[in-house]
Amino acid sequence: MTPTAASAEPAAARPTRRQALAHGTAATLAAARALAPALFAGCSLGIPPRARTVPVGLLHSQTGPLAISATSLRDAQIFACEEINAAGGVLGRTIDITAPDPKSRLDLFQRRAKALLDAGSVAVFGCWTSSSRKAVVPLFEERDRLLYYAVQYEGNESSRNVVYGGMVPNQQIVPALDWLVGPEGGNRRKIYLLGSDYIYPRTAHYVAKRYLATKGLKPVGEAYHPIGHSDFTAEVKRISASGADCVLNTINGDSNVGFFAALAAARIDPVKTPVLSTSIGEDELRSLLPDQVRGHYAASCYFQSLPTEANRRWIGDFRREFGFDRMTGDPMEPGYCLVHLWKKAAEKAGSFETAAIRQVLAEGLEFAGPGGLVRLDPATQHCHHWFRLGRIRPDRQFDIVQESSAPIPPDPYPEFAFPGWKCDWTKGGLERGPEVTIDG
Numbered sequence: 001m002t003p004t005a006a007s008a009e010p011a012a013a014r015p016t017r018r019q020a021l022a023h024g025t026a027a028t029l030a031a032a033r034a035l036a037p038a039l040f041a042g043c044s045l046g047i048p049p050r051a052r053t054v055p056v057g058l059l060h061s062q063t064g065p066l067a068i069s070a071t072s073l074r075d076a077q078i079f080a081c082e083e084i085n086a087a088g089g090v091l092g093r094t095i096d097i098t099a100p101d102p103k104s105r106l107d108l109f110q111r112r113a114k115a116l117l118d119a120g121s122v123a124v125f126g127c128w129t130s131s132s133r134k135a136v137v138p139l140f141e142e143r144d145r146l147l148y149y150a151v152q153y154e155g156n157e158s159s160r161n162v163v164y165g166g167m168v169p170n171q172q173i174v175p176a177l178d179w180l181v182g183p184e185g186g187n188r189r190k191i192y193l194l195g196s197d198y199i200y201p202r203t204a205h206y207v208a209k210r211y212l213a214t215k216g217l218k219p220v221g222e223a224y225h226p227i228g229h230s231d232f233t234a235e236v237k238r239i240s241a242s243g244a245d246c247v248l249n250t251i252n253g254d255s256n257v258g259f260f261a262a263l264a265a266a267r268i269d270p271v272k273t274p275v276l277s278t279s280i281g282e283d284e285l286r287s288l289l290p291d292q293v294r295g296h297y298a299a300s301c302y303f304q305s306l307p308t309e310a311n312r313r314w315i316g317d318f319r320r321e322f323g324f325d326r327m328t329g330d331p332m333e334p335g336y337c338l339v340h341l342w343k344k345a346a347e348k349a350g351s352f353e354t355a356a357i358r359q360v361l362a363e364g365l366e367f368a369g370p371g372g373l374v375r376l377d378p379a380t381q382h383c384h385h386w387f388r389l390g391r392i393r394p395d396r397q398f399d400i401v402q403e404s405s406a407p408i409p410p411d412p413y414p415e416f417a418f419p420g421w422k423c424d425w426t427k428g429g430l431e432r433g434p435e436v437t438i439d440g
Helices: 017-022 067-086 106-118 130-143 173-181 199-213 233-242 255-265 309-322 332-349 354-363
Strands: 053-059 094-098 124-126 147-149 162-164 191-196 221-225 246-250 275-277 297-300 365-369 372-377 388-392 398-403 422-424 429-431
Touching: 053 067, 053 106, 067 094, 067 309, 067 332, 106 124, 106 130, 124 332, 130 147, 130 162, 130 199, 147 332, 162 332, 173 199, 173 246, 173 297, 173 388, 191 199, 191 233, 199 221, 199 246, 221 233, 233 255, 255 275, 332 354, 332 365, 332 372, 354 365
Parallel strands: 053 094, 053 124, 124 147, 147 162, 191 221, 191 246, 246 275, 275 297
Antiparallel strands: 297 388, 365 372, 388 398, 422 429
């Protein structure tokens, strides 16, 4: 495998946000709709020079196995748009959101993305799995529009038409493995790799195996199951039989419900055999029984329990809008930050056009997010991220047990896994090395 590179409607006719969500579109704040006409042209994107709104697309599954995670990412980005609208919009325009449901289906991601671009969306924020992202990237490259992707992923990709807001392995999996095999994590030596059967888990495991090899280690087992798989009884027996002293879990979606239920039924002790997950946060924990997950771990850039005033304020504001039972987590926080980074880019460029936005991206951007300062790397169009490791508490929150000393710069092509591969969009783009085979 080779590494790869809304139409406006009268304000009176618009539904409320709650009504709009049920139909797949989000209404903007009423106060923001009264903004004066914009002074900036965007005709090449189909926006009339004096339009009062700017169309933006959200592409997140609201049904199907990925809805357990993707729906809250959608809500965090709706919240960011509403917050921006309440403060005056972008370039004098109110953000007008369209949020169709791809239903966790790759074919619908392609169709919904095309519909959003056909309708004039100047930016699209979306996709959860790497499979869904890769399904739509060619369309964004063909149309020369920008996709803003918020979820942690496997790296091994560079597209000038994607702004990557989530962690890559050198920011998440590598420091997680360092912790596991170090004294703080119990000097683990028998790591079992378990994931959903698609691009992210297989490539992430490839990176993990190559990194473990630099330490003279290799996994005691490796397995994959389809997204939506629910019966992990036999898999847990294989984990026990392997003698594993920890599990690196890259399962996505509601399959985690079945996995942790099987672990609990087999009385797997999280002290002796902890599970460290890369795709579980506070929002997913709402669907998992506390007795089945407490004591296990997750690697992330953000946790709701982060004790800062900026984070507490963000949580309070989000809950006042979406309900006081709601949780925040990763990738909700990176997704929220991406919307604000796009706003800053558009205002600095004085335009919504891709070429103008891309010029600003090449200069670098920063945003003070709830989890700390977020900085976009001009070379890779990926974000710097804090590494944080959390242990699951009985109240479905995390105790942060490990944190990097500073945000970690992104490296989509770590040398130990992809020798010779580099990307720097400020110096010509992708530099190719030898082809690699993603085994697993």
